[in-house]
Amino acid sequence: MEKYNKSDPKSIEKYAKKLVGKTFNDVINEDDAVASEVYESDGFLSEYESTANASKKGNKGRLGQVVEEHYFHYHINSDQNPDFKEAGVELKVTCYKKNKNGDLSAKERVVITMIDYYSVINETFYDSHVWDKCKLMLLIYYLYDKAVKDRYNYRIGYVSLFTPPKEDLPTIESDFNKIVQKVRNGKAHELSEGDTDYLGAVTKGANANSVRFQPFSDIPAKQRAFAFKEKYMTHVLNHYIIPNKDMGEYILDENENKALEEAVIEKVDKYSGMTEKEICEAFDIDYEKKPKQLEAILAYRILGIKGNKAEEFEKANIIVKTIRIGKNDKIKESMSFPTFKFKELVNEEWETSDFFNYLSETRFLFVVYKYNKNDELVMKGCQFWNIPYDDLQEVKKVWIRTKQVLIDGLEVKVINNKRYNNFPGSSENPVCHVRPHAQNAQDTYELPDGRMYPKQCFWLNNTYVLSQIQDRLK
DNA sequence: GCATGATCATGC
DNA sequence: GCATGATCATGC
Numbered sequence: 001m002e003k004y005n006k007s008d009p010k011s012i013e014k015y016a017k018k019l020v021g022k023t024f025n026d027v028i029n030e031d032d033a034v035a036s037e038v039y040e041s042d043g044f045l046s047e048y049e050s051t052a053n054a055s056k057k058g059n060k061g062r063l064g065q066v067v068e069e070h071y072f073h074y075h076i077n078s079d080q081n082p083d084f085k086e087a088g089v090e091l092k093v094t095c096y097k098k099n100k101n102g103d104l105s106a107k108e109r110v111v112i113t114m115i116d117y118y119s120v121i122n123e124t125f126y127d128s129h130v131w132d133k134c135k136l137m138l139l140i141y142y143l144y145d146k147a148v149k150d151r152y153n154y155r156i157g158y159v160s161l162f163t164p165p166k167e168d169l170p171t172i173e174s175d176f177n178k179i180v181q182k183v184r185n186g187k188a189h190e191l192s193e194g195d196t197d198y199l200g201a202v203t204k205g206a207n208a209n210s211v212r213f214q215p216f217s218d219i220p221a222k223q224r225a226f227a228f229k230e231k232y233m234t235h236v237l238n239h240y241i242i243p244n245k246d247m248g249e250y251i252l253d254e255n256e257n258k259a260l261e262e263a264v265i266e267k268v269d270k271y272s273g274m275t276e277k278e279i280c281e282a283f284d285i286d287y288e289k290k291p292k293q294l295e296a297i298l299a300y301r302i303l304g305i306k307g308n309k310a311e312e313f314e315k316a317n318i319i320v321k322t323i324r325i326g327k328n329d330k331i332k333e334s335m336s337f338p339t340f341k342f343k344e345l346v347n348e349e350w351e352t353s354d355f356f357n358y359l360s361e362t363r364f365l366f367v368v369y370k371y372n373k374n375d376e377l378v379m380k381g382c383q384f385w386n387i388p389y390d391d392l393q394e395v396k397k398v399w400i401r402t403k404q405v406l407i408d409g410l411e412v413k414v415i416n417n418k419r420y421n422n423f424p425g426s427s428e429n430p431v432c433h434v435r436p437h438a439q440n441a442q443d444t445y446e447l448p449d450g451r452m453y454p455k456q457c458f459w460l461n462n463t464y465v466l467s468q469i470q471d472r473l474k
Numbered sequence: 475g476c477a478t479g480a481t482c483a484t485g486c
Numbered sequence: 487g488c489a490t491g492a493t494c495a496t497g498c
Contacts, residue, residue: 101486292483293491308485322491328475333493418479418496426477433478439488440481454480457490 007086009136013161016138020159024066024152031070064093067140082133090137096237097144106233107144109202112226117183117214125173130226137162139241160241167254168198174259175199186217191224193361194386197260197316198232235315248311251303260312261384264303271302272381279379295322299367318363325370331462339437339455342447346406350396355458359387359395368473380473394431398424402434409449431464
């Protein structure tokens with residue numbers, strides 16, 4: 001007798017839920033009789049052995065194969081159909097982790113399907129291949145644990161069918177359109193995960209040399225796949241897979257039926273031209289007390305958020321940055337980022353470095369204010385931004401120089417109790433530079449040669465940031 | 475006025 | 487206590 005009805009999603013889910021609490025070794029061990037039959041008749045044994053060998057090398061995705069072969073007993077298909085074809089269900093085995101504070105978060109993106117640059121340009125979202133593969137997924141979440149040596153001993157914690165909720169669909173559709181538009185513009189090689197909110201174009205291939213042709217340009221583009229981004233999957237886990245979690249605050253009403261970015265720009269635009277003081281009055285905030293970070297607070301109030309956290313920004317990995325343009329039409333300060341550890345940076349390569357990942361995966365919301373003649377801050381509006389491909393190549397130069405300076409040994413001169421160094425400065429590159437970012441002189445990290453030195457970070461040059469602000473906001 | 479070093483303030 | 491956003495301070 002069949003253990004589940006392969007044309008009924010609910011039946012598949014019910015059967016799959018019995019996986020909760022099991023490790024992958026449990027799944028294999030409990031599968032004795034059937035498995036050996038399969039191996040004998042299909043020659044699966046050799047294939048399984050190669051799987052085991054691959055997993056020792058840390059090959060990912062193979063845990064999914066264990067569930068497919070040893071629990072559902074279907075052939076692994078690499079064809080374009082959903083895994084459970086009759087039910088239209090795609091199986092995704094994915095990973096979550098427990099943070100120090102006890103919160104759970106997704107450990108990885110969920111890759112949906114490779115992007116075929118030639119066929120995707122003829123698709124619209126709801127008849128696209130990617131929608132076909134993500135509209136109904138069976139998510140099997142296992143807990144990542146650094147202490148567990150054998151990956152097959154990871155334990156499955158949650159199993160659930162998942163359909164992207166209605167309120168996310170306009171945003172996901174808009175993400176899809178942005179990606180496809182870049183391909184149509186012959187810019188597939190400039191795609192970046194930071195271009196979009198929930199659905200991203202993630203690089204997929206052995207290394208940076210895994211490239212493909214694209215239809216409207218001769219420039220080879222990296223292989224990429226559609227994927228739900230990591231932060232989006234964290235949200236899915238905490239709000240749909242695990243019920244009853246505190247729901248947080250949302251910018252969009254469930255029935256608003258708008259893509260996130262469009263809705264945000266619209267809301268903020270309603271206040272453009274108003275002074276900070278006037279916006280305070282509109283929201284009953286005491287301007288005379290002038291709380292710190294007032295500009296950031298106002299941005300959230302305008303978006304209908306009482307606190308300083310919007311669920312949509314969390315799940316799209318959007319960071320809000322306030323920008324103040326001076327009366328002289330210049331931005332006074334450069335833009336800082338998290339500090340880096342000297343000893344870690346020297347062991348990184350650019351393509352896999354922290355800063356590369358941060359810049360290419362993060363999307364920013366610039367909220368722009370400008371000082372008027374009376375020295376009042378006036379709201380100009382907002383824009384979403386992520387670093388353009390060409391500019392990221394400039395950052396790469398600075399990053400590589402920084403690494404070389406650390407390898408050669410940082411040169412430090414002390415003048416008037418200030419330590420001057422030879423990290424790349426702001427006149428050296430149009431896009432970014434390296435500068436201290438610490439609490440004080442004692443707030444240090446160790447250099448590769450053992451000296452302690454004040455924490456530093458990469459900064460985007462103030463002139464560069466200004467050049468990225470849309471004219472309508474200046 | 476700009477480049478660069480230094481540090482404050484807030485919130486978790 | 488620390489990360490991070492924000493801004494000050496100094497010298498050329």
